[in-house]
Each structure stands twice: as C-alpha cells, then as structure tokens.
Amino acid sequence: MKKTVIIGFVGTQLDNARGATRWERWRPTVALTQHEDFIVDRLDLLHTDNAGRLVKEVAADIAAVSPETAVVPHLLPIDDIWDFERVYAALFDFAKRYPFDPDREDYWIHITTGSHVAQICLFLMTEARFFPGRLVQTSPPRPQGNGPGQYTLIDLDLSRYDQIAQRFSREQEEGVAFLKSGIATRNARFNALIEEVERVAVRSRAPMLLMGPTGGGKSFLARRIYELKKTRHQLDGKFVDINCATLRGDGASSTLFGHVRGSFTGATSDRPGLLRAAHKGLLFLDEIGELGLDEQAMLLKAIEEKRFLPVGSDTEVRSEFQLIAGTNRDLGLEVRAGRFREDLYARINLWTYELPGLAERIEDIEPNLAYLLAEHGRENGQQVRFNKEAREHYLRFATSAAAPWTGNFRDLVASVTRMATLAESGVITIATVTNEIVRLKALWRHAGLAPAGDVDLGMVLGEDAAAQLDLFDALQLRAVIGVCRQSRTLSDAGRKLYGVSREAKAKPNDADRLKKYLARFALDWEAVQV
Known part of the structure; x- marks a missing residue:
C-alpha cells in the first residue's frame, strides 16, 4: 500500500485562523487531513519567510485531528509570491532536490492555497512531471453543511482520459488533413513527413527548412502551415513570401530589410521591408540559397535577435516573425563551396523536411487529380470529370516512367487546367487526353529531358x-x-x-x-x- 503524500503551500488567508472559533472555519490544509476515506501520511507544507508562525499553528492543529500525519515544513526563498519567475525558480529547485519515490508514495499537489501565481506554477510543474503526481483541488462544505468539504483529484496524464485523448487525436488528424488540403495522399513517405510537420508547426516557432525540387509544393505547404497556426491563434500577423531568386544587387537588402529616405539614389521615401511586414506573422523565403552573403548575415541577426538595421539607418527596428525557408539546392554543399553561411545554415536547419517530387509519389497523382478538378469546378462554376476510358488512359501515362513530371505539381496543375478548359459539356474525353499527353511529351523533350522510351x-x-x-x-x-x-x-x-x-x-x-x-x-x- 503506497503512502499518500501531499505537497502544497500554506494558505496565508484561508488557513489563518485563531482561537476556539477556528474549528468552525474551513481551513483547506487542515481539512485535507480530516477526510475519513484516506489518510495523509505526510504533508510537505511550503511557505515563505513571513509564514513561519502560521505553519507551526497549522501543524499543531493537524497533529490534533490526524496524529498519523507527519507535517514537514519547507521554507522557500521567495520574497514576492506574485513574481512568476521567482516562484517558478524556487519550486523548480525544490523539486530537483526532493527525494521523490513514486514506487512507494503517491503525490498529491494541492492547488487551492497559495497565490494564483503559485497555483499556476504548481500546475505547470506537475504537467511537466517535475512533480510526479496528481493535482488535488479542495472546496468548503456546502451551505449549512459541515465537515472537511470536498476534494477532487486531477490526473494530467491525458492518455488516461479516452474522450480527451480522442479529441486531441482528431485535432491532429484534422491538422494533417488541413496541411494536405483534404487530399487523401497515399505516399507513405510524404504522409509521415506531413504528420511530423503538423506536430512541429503547432508546437514550435523555430525556423523550418523545406527542401525539394521547384514546383514540389514548398510554397503551398508554407502557406498552409501559416493558415494552420493562424486558426490556432499562434500568429497575428500576415503571411509574407518572396522568391529570393528575384532579388538582385542593392535592391535585395532594401526589399528584405527596408530602407530610409535618401539612403541611395531613388530612395525618395522610407520603405519598411518584408521582414517588418511579417511582424507577428510568417515569412517564407523561397530559394534562400540565392541570397547574397551580406543579406545572409543580416538575416541571421534578424532571426536570432529579432532586430536589424534598415539600409541607410543608424536605428535598429524590431520584428518578431517565424521563418520558413525553401530551397531546391543542397545547402550543405553550398556551405562547403563558400556560397552559404554555415552559421545561418545551422540556425535554419533545426526542422528540415525534403518534399519528394511528383515523380517520386506517383500513387498521389490520382487523388491530386480529383482535387484539382474539384478546384477548377469551384473556380469556374462548372463541374468537370473524365469519362472512364479517358481517366484510365491519363493515369496510365501519368504514373509511368514515360512521365518525368519535371515541373512537378506545376506541370500537373497546368495539365489539368488545359484538359478541363477544353472539356466539352464538362467531360474530358480520350481524344482530349491523347492530345494532352502529346503536349506533355513535347514539353519535356523540349526541356532536354526525354521520356524513358x-x-x-x-x-x-x-x-x-x-x-x-x-x-x-x-x-x-x-x-x-x-x-x-x-x-x-x-x-x-x-x-x-x-x-x-x-x-x-x-x-x-x-x-x-x-x-x-x-x-x-x-x-x-x-x-x-x-
């Protein structure tokens, strides 16, 4: 039989009563030891320097009603019980040196007494398992009642609560489906990647790096991550994106970091820049490997310190944004070649995901095909579908080695758009498909990437x-x-x-x-x- 150990603060208001009438008042710490359905073997009573006398009085009263309970006072060095940082630090140090023995003792963390800050800190530390126990919440007897009142045990292990666990599971599934726009993708590698991206997206504000070929969906995924975080109230600002390959020369720094009037020829007014536009939002820098080394150094400072100098300014500005970077290059090779800063690569390489190209996930062509046709219908007010023969013919070609999909989803989107536009009476026929396959083969042959045949x-x-x-x-x-x-x-x-x-x-x-x-x-x- 495990012993029951309660850890909690003495209540400087609720536990504080003197004289014979004190037994007529409900005092939560004393009341915990008066319940008949359990025995408190030890009560670890936390207190600050000015509550020493009250601790002795409470301990004496507990000895009178529950001699089986050992009261152990613990003085915590907290000079302001409303200072979150000090309270948490003191409890953290206490938990680190406390001789927890979960095999022999059950720990109840009392959160009825103490300041609201102390109660919050006890909750957080129990949820984080620094206190390996359950929360106990107490309340006085009902009006016209007597006795020690009521108590409720709260187990923060959510896996023990089926409905809550199912709800969180459904929420994650909904998040994954959201990132995929509801497309029932079948590629195991891609699905596993998106499941982890969902978990990271809702738990972290650290930079993310999306790797993969041009047209592989990096920009689309970055926007969906932003929209997911927005629905969870984790971002307040805008989604700002730029393809770094379009930035050249002095204009690159100005576009990203802004400039002040007169900083260079043509700077007739102040410009805030994209980093400030993304304040409290998400900044997506596609093809980040195209940035110059100077811009890379400025970006590193902005990521780490949330501040930077606009071009021509002596005054730093602040912007708190989450960064997602995209690239079709191997940045590790770029670092070794001296074209990309090693310190910036290390900073953005915490959560790195390589999105497979369309040719690597041919089993996903069919569900994407259905999605794109539905999107075309919504945008144009007319539903379009394949007839059976045409659908089978197109999928046979699209999933074969003869279709390299060099432009990845851009090629597929363009292909579906062409066929849907040419569909007579909303039906894509085999003639339309045959012409489209000829067009795609010519496209890839012109790009110097001949089909396998x-x-x-x-x-x-x-x-x-x-x-x-x-x-x-x-x-x-x-x-x-x-x-x-x-x-x-x-x-x-x-x-x-x-x-x-x-x-x-x-x-x-x-x-x-x-x-x-x-x-x-x-x-x-x-x-x-x-």
Missing part, C-alpha cells in the same frame, strides 16, 4: 551490346535509365524505382539495389547520365 541504348551501351538485348531487357533498361536521368542522385532514383517493395524491407538500400542492376549491363551512375 526515347533513351538511345546504343549510345549508352554501344551498338553491338544494345543489339544483343532481348526486347524485355531493353524496355526495362530504357525505363530505368530514364528514371536515373530524371533523378538527382543514385538514392533518389532508387527510391522511385523501388518505392513499393522497399516498404516490406526492414533496412532498404535502394541505391545498392540499383547499382547492382546497372552493373548487370556493365553500367554505373555516371554512365547512364550521358
């Missing part, structure tokens, strides 16, 4: 070796080489090629599998990039 094996293997291949091997090898040419690394290509079977492996090594496949034809990564 156009790979010339004679140039890769040599004419003699290519002629010795069975048609099956030739078709497969062309598809593999096509994927390799549309990928940034061997590992990236391996993830695309083995996206399904890799899920069944405990320790998948896609790069090694691809390397061994290419070696069958005396090829390596460099050879197939020709």
Whole structure:
C-alpha cells in the first residue's frame, strides 16, 4: 500500500485562523487531513519567510485531528509570491532536490492555497512531471453543511482520459488533413513527413527548412502551415513570401530589410521591408540559397535577435516573425563551396523536411487529380470529370516512367487546367487526353529531358551490346535509365524505382539495389547520365 503524500503551500488567508472559533472555519490544509476515506501520511507544507508562525499553528492543529500525519515544513526563498519567475525558480529547485519515490508514495499537489501565481506554477510543474503526481483541488462544505468539504483529484496524464485523448487525436488528424488540403495522399513517405510537420508547426516557432525540387509544393505547404497556426491563434500577423531568386544587387537588402529616405539614389521615401511586414506573422523565403552573403548575415541577426538595421539607418527596428525557408539546392554543399553561411545554415536547419517530387509519389497523382478538378469546378462554376476510358488512359501515362513530371505539381496543375478548359459539356474525353499527353511529351523533350522510351541504348551501351538485348531487357533498361536521368542522385532514383517493395524491407538500400542492376549491363551512375 503506497503512502499518500501531499505537497502544497500554506494558505496565508484561508488557513489563518485563531482561537476556539477556528474549528468552525474551513481551513483547506487542515481539512485535507480530516477526510475519513484516506489518510495523509505526510504533508510537505511550503511557505515563505513571513509564514513561519502560521505553519507551526497549522501543524499543531493537524497533529490534533490526524496524529498519523507527519507535517514537514519547507521554507522557500521567495520574497514576492506574485513574481512568476521567482516562484517558478524556487519550486523548480525544490523539486530537483526532493527525494521523490513514486514506487512507494503517491503525490498529491494541492492547488487551492497559495497565490494564483503559485497555483499556476504548481500546475505547470506537475504537467511537466517535475512533480510526479496528481493535482488535488479542495472546496468548503456546502451551505449549512459541515465537515472537511470536498476534494477532487486531477490526473494530467491525458492518455488516461479516452474522450480527451480522442479529441486531441482528431485535432491532429484534422491538422494533417488541413496541411494536405483534404487530399487523401497515399505516399507513405510524404504522409509521415506531413504528420511530423503538423506536430512541429503547432508546437514550435523555430525556423523550418523545406527542401525539394521547384514546383514540389514548398510554397503551398508554407502557406498552409501559416493558415494552420493562424486558426490556432499562434500568429497575428500576415503571411509574407518572396522568391529570393528575384532579388538582385542593392535592391535585395532594401526589399528584405527596408530602407530610409535618401539612403541611395531613388530612395525618395522610407520603405519598411518584408521582414517588418511579417511582424507577428510568417515569412517564407523561397530559394534562400540565392541570397547574397551580406543579406545572409543580416538575416541571421534578424532571426536570432529579432532586430536589424534598415539600409541607410543608424536605428535598429524590431520584428518578431517565424521563418520558413525553401530551397531546391543542397545547402550543405553550398556551405562547403563558400556560397552559404554555415552559421545561418545551422540556425535554419533545426526542422528540415525534403518534399519528394511528383515523380517520386506517383500513387498521389490520382487523388491530386480529383482535387484539382474539384478546384477548377469551384473556380469556374462548372463541374468537370473524365469519362472512364479517358481517366484510365491519363493515369496510365501519368504514373509511368514515360512521365518525368519535371515541373512537378506545376506541370500537373497546368495539365489539368488545359484538359478541363477544353472539356466539352464538362467531360474530358480520350481524344482530349491523347492530345494532352502529346503536349506533355513535347514539353519535356523540349526541356532536354526525354521520356524513358526515347533513351538511345546504343549510345549508352554501344551498338553491338544494345543489339544483343532481348526486347524485355531493353524496355526495362530504357525505363530505368530514364528514371536515373530524371533523378538527382543514385538514392533518389532508387527510391522511385523501388518505392513499393522497399516498404516490406526492414533496412532498404535502394541505391545498392540499383547499382547492382546497372552493373548487370556493365553500367554505373555516371554512365547512364550521358
């Protein structure tokens, strides 16, 4: 049987009573020891320097009504019980040196007595498990009643409360769905990424770094993060975004940090800059790797200190914003090449997420297709749909190695917009799809990224070796080489090629599998990039 230990402040008002009539008053600390359904084995009574006499009186009265209870006074060095920082620090130090023994003792943290600041601090420290126990709230007997009153135990382990746990679970699911705009994505890697992004977004104001190819959805996700935080009342300001690739020369600093009138030719008035426009909001800097080194240094100061100098000004200004950075570059390589500051990279690299390109999540093309058609219908007031044959034909092409999706979702959005616009009577036919596939192939061929079917094996293997291949091997090898040419690394290509079977492996090594496949034809990564 565990012992019951109560920790709480002596109530300088509620516990303070003298004379024989004191037993007619409800005193919460004394009353805790008068309940018949439990015994308080020890009462750790917290107090400040000016409450020593009251502690002795309360201890004497407890000894009279509950001799089984050991009262242990604890003097805390708090000279202002309403100073949050001092109260919390004193309780923190007390908890650190307290000999908690949860295996043998149950701890109840009494939050009826003490100042409101003390009660809040006790709640926070119990919720954070510095006090490994439950809260106990007491109240006096009802009017015309007598006795020790009522008490309520509050367990802050929310997992014990099914309805609350379910509600929080639903809230997280709703947050994840919100970030995905309700699209029922199927790619396991992407879904896991978004689930973590949701948790980080609602719990942290630290910078985030979104990596991935152009058109991969970085800007879209950043805006959804902002909107999610806005609905949770975590941001009051605006969403401000800029593509850093559009910033050049002296105008870059002015655009970001603002300038004062007369600071350079053409500066006829003050300009606040984007960082100040994002005050109490979210700033999305896409393609942050394009910033110059001077702007990078100024940005680092703004992130760390929330203040910076506008161009031409001697007076610092403040702006508290959350930063999300986007890039299609490997910033680690940029640091080694001296093009990106190592200290800035370290600062924004706390929460880093690499968004896979559309070709890496072909199972998500179908749900995105449905979403884009629905969006087109809402915007244009007419619902558009595929007929069955057209839908199957388009998806067959869109999910094959012949569709590299080099522009990622921008290509898909444009493709759906074209087909929906040309649909007669709101129906996309196979003729429309066939023409669209021809248009997409021409687009990618013009960009120098031929579909897999156009790979010339004679140039890769040599004419003699290519002629010795069975048609099956030739078709497969062309598809593999096509994927390799549309990928940034061997590992990236391996993830695309083995996206399904890799899920069944405990320790998948896609790069090694691809390397061994290419070696069958005396090829390596460099050879197939020709």
